[in-house]
Amino acid sequence: MIHFREVRTxxxxxxxxxxxxxxxxxxAVIIDDIFGKVRILAWFAxxxxxxxxxxxxxxxxxxxxxxxxxxxxxxxxSEADCRVYEELWETSVERAPSVRLSERVRSRGFWxxxxxxxxxxxxxxxxxxxxxxxxxxxxxxxxxxASFAIQRARTGEVVVIVDLDLDAPGVGTLxxxxxxxxxxxxxxxDYLIESPLQPEITLSxxxxxxxxxxxxxxxxxxxxxGQIFVFPAGSLDSEYLAMLSRLDLEPGADEPKHxxxxxxxxxxxxxxxxxxxxxxxxxxSESSGFALSGLANLTVLxxxxxxxxxxxxxxxxxxxxxxxxxxxxxxAECLVVQTMTxxxxxxxxxxxxxxxxxxxxxxxxAYYAEDPTDEDDDKFWYVRDMESEDSPHQPSVLYYSQRLAxxxxxxxxxxxLAEDPGYSKLARRIASRFGKEPE
Numbered sequence: 008m009i010h011f012r013e014v015r016t017x018x019x020x021x022x023x024x025x026x027x028x029x030x031x032x033x034x035a036v037i038i039d040d041i042f043g044k045v046r047i048l049a050w051f052a053x054x055x056x057x058x059x060x061x062x063x064x065x066x067x068x069x070x071x072x073x074x075x076x077x078x079x080x081x082x083x084x085s086e087a088d089c090r091v092y093e094e095l096w097e098t099s100v101e102r103a104p105s106v107r108l109s110e111r112v113r114s115r116g117f118w119x120x121x122x123x124x125x126x127x128x129x130x131x132x133x134x135x136x137x138x139x140x141x142x143x144x145x146x147x148x149x150x151x152x153a154s155f156a157i158q159r160a161r162t163g164e165v166v167v168i169v170d171l172d173l174d175a176p177g178v179g180t181l182x183x184x185x186x187x188x189x190x191x192x193x194x195x196x197d198y199l200i201e202s203p204l205q206p207e208i209t210l211s212x213x214x215x216x217x218x219x220x221x222x223x224x225x226x227x228x229x230x231x232x233g234q235i236f237v238f239p240a241g242s243l244d245s246e247y248l249a250m251l252s253r254l255d256l257e258p259g260a261d262e263p264k265h266x267x268x269x270x271x272x273x274x275x276x277x278x279x280x281x282x283x284x285x286x287x288x289x290x291x292s293e294s295s296g297f298a299l300s301g302l303a304n305l306t307v308l309x310x311x312x313x314x315x316x317x318x319x320x321x322x323x324x325x326x327x328x329x330x331x332x333x334x335x336x337x338x339a340e341c342l343v344v345q346t347m348t349x350x351x352x353x354x355x356x357x358x359x360x361x362x363x364x365x366x367x368x369x370x371x372x373a374y375y376a377e378d379p380t381d382e383d384d385d386k387f388w389y390v391r392d393m394e395s396e397d398s399p400h401q402p403s404v405l406y407y408s409q410r411l412a413x414x415x416x417x418x419x420x421x422x423x424l425a426e427d428p429g430y431s432k433l434a435r436r437i438a439s440r441f442g443k444e445p446e
Contacts, residue, residue, distance in 0.1 A: 216237075332387060
């Protein structure tokens, strides 16, 4: 019995040995549909034997069993069908010479599509968009994001935070409005549902201003210059789950701009932030797939020494690196952070050494491009760049803190988040990527 994981490989092997110059099949697309079945779209050579089509169908049915669906013959098709077939060919991914793969999925579509480009290129009026992501929850992702926001606000900058952890939101509570009566009732989920239906939308309905955090360590408030605007996921009331169940992050083709891109662009224009931070859902969620497709100008990957953490992060590193390199595009910018590192010096040394080794191995395999023959070529991050102290795989380190393990109020730990050496170093490293810190 053949298993689903084996079907695609079997189909590629069968078709690739019969496709290409001098073969009965000129080119073909293997279509992996949403029901788990495989169908083939093929352009046949004029020299193909008369019985070849029937023989191929019989072979595919024999080898793929219940997963075999049908064979579509492009040669001789109608003009309308030919246009559809050519579009399918152009949008498919090469798996072998003259053989491409088209995947149809029910969900997690952003993880399966070709990586995209950033929402915009960073400029004076286009702030950096930074995604904070961890494959496993509970590793301090939101805390690290809050620390960066606090530090930048204390320098007088404006920070916008968007909660994309829609299934388990938290940053809207951690960086709350400061007064219970000002609690925001609407958020990202509301915006994403309402935006496609509303030609004009009032942005202030969907965010709150975090009033207390921008105060400096001396107690002198700089609110009004440095500010933190938070777009929470939404109000966790009896309506939230119903609204979440109606949310489709893959809008129809007739929508001119994805609602999340509209949110970022509207926030950029109306709030004029220096930074936009995305708090991504842990794991392989749809919202994280969108954010990690290349949308952000920088992705901060947080993980621990655990095998589970690295197994997941490897998929993301490949998404940001090898998948883009394979399509001829530079890697998406990222940096990796080791979190929950033990405070004990001896244990910390072992943990840091192990994490660094794993990061080096995984990034070398799944992110860095092979060294070019042209020494002046700087299009990609190359293997030769791994020696640089600021190359993406070189980890920043955040140590476990009992004080931060139990946060009752952000005000109680704001100074710690702003002044802790590990968080401060990480913030400087992020800022330096955009020329906002001296070397």
